[in-house]
Structure formats: structure tokens, C-alpha cells
Amino acid sequence: MKRRLFVLALASALTLSLLTACGNGGTSSGTSNQENTSQSQPDTSTGGNLSLPDTSQPEGSQSSSSEQPDASQEQPDASQPEQTRLTLNRTDFSLFTVGSTFRLKAAGVPDGTTVTWASSDEAIATVGEDGTVTYVSAGSVTITASAGELTASCKVYCKAQESTEEPDNSDSSSSSGGSSSEGGSSSQSVDLKAFADSVIADYQLPFMSTMDNEMLSNFLPGLSDLSVQLAAYTCQMSPSPAGDLVLVEVKDSKDVASVKDIFQARVDYMAGDDENPGAAWYPEPIRMWKEDSRIVSNGNYVMLVVSSQCDSIVKDFNALF
Helix, strand or coil, X not given: CXXXXXXXXHHHHHHHHHHHHHCCCCCXXXXXXXXXXXXXXXXXXXXXXXXXXXXXXXXXXXXXXXHHHHHHHHHHHHHHHHHCCCXXXXXXXXXXXXXXXXXXXXXXXXXXXXXXXXXXXXXXXEECCCCEEEECCCEEEEEEEEECCEEEEEEEEECCCCCCCHHHHHHHHHCCCCCHHHCCCCCCCCCHHHHHHHHHHHCCCCCEEECCHHHHHHHCCCHHHHEEEEEEEEECCCCCXXXXXXXXXXXXXXXXXXHHHHHHHHHHHHHECCCCECCCXXXXXXXXXHHCEEEEEECCEEEEEECCCHHHHHHHHHCCC
């Protein structure tokens, strides 16, 4: 019995000394060392390298794994406001003449809600139930769209019309043969390219690019020879969501009719007829060339516009004179 007790005491002493040498014991209380050795002994029996992940798990691995799902659950919540954010197709735009319009469209409307529209000053611009903004008088307003708890706004600038004295000039020119239906012959100079660029931007005419000389000779033959100023754009996408925007100042008022004939030939070619398919090819663009094309003139200035918003663009064009 004494030998057995001696052997057991010697074995326990050796075990404690080995644990102390490996750093698992320490010089703290004996009870804590016994607890640590009882936990570490099964791990060291399967391999020394396995004891490191086992001893780290009680300290932090379980808590960190429980925190990760919480973080992943918070991410969708943070992104939801962006996904449901109400946006408009424009943040600002300009209208140039009384009665001209532009339609705002909302995106990101939550399911089960409808969009309501409001103008900050209906004496300057009104907005319809479909988002169509109409110029009433000069000034600026804010148009607000609301859908449930979401809102979005757009700034609208109704440009002041500085042509109040121009009717007197047109009256004096009409005595020399100018036609009031054509707007008379205006002596003022109009920057056609600047106007075309503003129309493309304000009405969001997509994929418009300048016609080069080759395109002009193919699409509008003879036009360059008649023009003093020329701003010609066409939509380069197929099927086309818009058509042409061409503005010309002719050398002689007698050339206005010739320019209109060139424009009409372009429309007829793109729209086609019952016997010949239109060069616009697709049904919707062909319909647009037939129904949403306008050829107008004012003095020595002539415009071809093909767009769903052609009538508003025509009003802006006439407001230049």
C-alpha cells in the first residue's frame, strides 16, 4: 500500500511539473490548475496541435460566431431605405414659354402606393396627376412627388419671356410681306446650337448625336447649301426612342419652303406608307415619325423635331422670337 501511494504521489508530482513547464498550470491556486489540466488532458491525448483551437473556443469563437449572424441580419435593414428611395427622372429642368409642358416620372414606388404630385406655387407651374408640369408664369417652383412616406422633389425654372416688344418689330416687318402665321422675319440672332442643346437636356432626348457631313448629305440632301446656321441631331439607338432635332437659319426667306420640303422628305422616308415600309423599321418608331413629328418655321428659322414631346418643344422654339 505504501508503494502504491508513493507511486501515485510521484506520478501526480511529475504531471504537475510537466504542466507547469508547458505553461498550462501557473503558480495560482491548485484548484484552477486541476480544472485546466482536466480540460486540456483529453485534447493533448489526440495531438498537441488540437489543444489550441479547443482552448480558444470557450473564450471567443462561440461569441464571435453568434455575433456574425446578427451583423449579416443588420445589412439588409441598412440597405432597405436605398431600395425603397423614391426618385424622379429629373432633379431640375427649364420651361421656356407659357403652356409648355414636361412630364416627370417616379421610380422606386412601393407596392400598394400611388404617387401624388404637388407644386409649391401653382401660379408659376402646375402639375397634373400623371406628373405633367405646365408653365403658367415666369419664376421657379418645386414639384414634389409623394408615395406613402417617401417623397422626391424637382426644381422647375419657368424662364422669363423677353419678347414682349417683338410683336411691334414683327408688325413693322409684316408690312413688307412677312406672314404673321410664320412669325414674321425676326432681326434678332438666335443661337440654334445652344437652343438645341438645352432642348436635348431639358426634355431628355436620349442617345442624340450630331449629324456629320456624310449623314447630312444622306439624310437631308441640299440642306447645308441653304443654311446660315445649322444644328442637326439624330438618335443613334435602334429601335429609336426619339427621332431628329434639326434647326436651320436660311440665307433667304424664300429658302424656307425648300427646307420644309427637305424635312418632309426625311419624315416620309422614315415613316413609310402602305406600300413601302418605313426606314424607322420598328412599329413604335414608325408611329412616332408619323404622329410626333413637327416642321415649323419662324422668319428665316425652320425646325424639324421628332419626339413624344414635340408640341412643347415647338412652343419653346416659338418663344425664341
